[in-house]
Amino acid sequence: MSKGRIFSGMQPSGKFHLGNFLGALDSWVRLQNDYDCFFSIVDWHALTSSYEEPSKISSNIYEMALDWLSAGLDPEKNVIFVQSAVKEHAELHLLLSMITPLSWLERVPTYKDKLQQLGAMGKEINTYGFLGYPELMTADILLYKADTVPVGEDQIPHLELSREITRRFNNLYRPVFPEPQAMLSEAAVLPGIDGRKMSKSYGNEIPYAAHPDELSARVRLMVTDPQRIRKTDVGNPDVCTVYTFHKLFNKEETDDISSNCRIAGIGCVDCKKKLAAKMVESLAGIYERRLALEANPARVKEILARGAERARVVATATMEEVRSAMKL
16 A cells, blocks of 8 residues: 555434534545545444434435535545445454454443443443444454544544454464554534534534525524623623634634624624625535535445445455465
8 A cells, every 4th residue: 555544434323414524524535635545334333223223224324425425525536335335344343253352342431331321311232233333343444454543532442442453363363454543533623503512412503515595594593602792792702602613614814703702893693694604605515516416316326336346355355364364
């Protein structure tokens, strides 16, 4: 490989909101020019916590493909595919599970936390699939011999387990896999329109690839400094959700907006209008690309099918090495 290789994936869990885009997808778009990238819609991972209601996964896969492609992921530069279309993921997961001590999986910090959280929501996830989530993640990474994995802080324990499993395999048999290294994502934290964390469950999200009118309408609903009642009141941009968005979408005017807010030189309505215009301009390409893709679903399916073909070539070669090393 002339460039480093990245593997990363996302569970198909429904339509994106803008926070999802700024949380990971925009960094993928930047990475695609510098790395050999494999990006997978990991539908089997979705089953670890949604096995009782899998019917939505298929439509969510299509929605996620639309989101990725409209963001600017180039299928000519990247391998974009659905996990379950490459059966070698399941085979490598099975073989790795044979050599992984149960205690390694049980000590992952997020395991018991999520078990408790989802259990409180009425989900029965005391299953091997849920326990083995990091094992499947390891198989995803190693199948393509990825040396770099973009992760958030919460995924670091999972990746460290992947590195331990890699070392165990290489020591038991022979070196086949590189130890994957973490690339910590510098994701922008984007609040919802009410100032809380952006979440569909709160109803405070800004839909990804929203129509310009909908985008502007959501901006108009954003909370501002609660102490600023009238236009003539001075404001504090540090507690204003609108200002947080200005820092992401209108960086060139951020200092002026902050200064004017503090002396009541700009009102909240005008400030929101400025932001809406900048966001519509900045996100226009995404909106237009998604419209074009929605009008051509066959093209989206073709991209995923071609991506699976390319992924299988690499996966097949890796599994031949694995079987040879294990003398199977």
